């Protein structure tokens with residue numbers, strides 16, 4: 752089986768419980784969710800998709816990942832779960848590598864992962880089976896009401912698993928968003944945690960020449976969303 756690959760690169764995990772660890776990223780092409788502030792628009796937005804997308808089999812991706820000597824492989828997108836990830840995760844794990852997933856949870860997860868980060872999106876709500884498999888959640892905080900809306904939607908299904916509250920990147924300096932996150936964590940404690948996309952401050956991914964510069968839509972309808 753071959754996968755459409757947008758990019759592969761070696762960097763470090765910039766978010767969540769594995770923040771700061773060396774990681775090899777496989778960003779698959781394609782996403783039907785279409786978030787207005789998507790930071791991987793090149794995987795789906797007509798204004799940003801490259802003219803050609805390479806197709807690669809699991810073995811070639813694993814060979815590249817092994818050479819990186821990273822602590823784990825992250826399968827991301829786009830929305831990687833629109834693909835059957837079974838052959839890819841089998842190859843990664845057979846090579847003795849840990850395999851992580853980043854998903855919106857809108858589709859059933861096909862494949863076996865060591866760690867699943869689920870970031871729910873209103874444009875395509877997470878399915879129960881994906882929620883069950885998540886090891887941590889990442890809630891994108893767009894405005895002062897974001898956290899309460901997500902807690903109402905999925906709060907009863909979270910249990911004690913960590914919930915990272917991240918300012919939506921284009922609002923990372925918006926005091927009302929930062930205050931909402933801060934006050935929520937102070938008021939509720941676990942499992943809620945204040946978070947940030949640290950790799951974006953470093954522009955860490957771009958130190959690998961294979962990484963494609965991020966194309967954040969930033970929630971601006973004039974960009975074509």
Ligand code: SF4
Nearest residue numbers: 782784785786789829
């Ligand atoms: S943020 Fe993720 S789920 Fe949303 S459109 Fe972008 S790749 Fe898809």
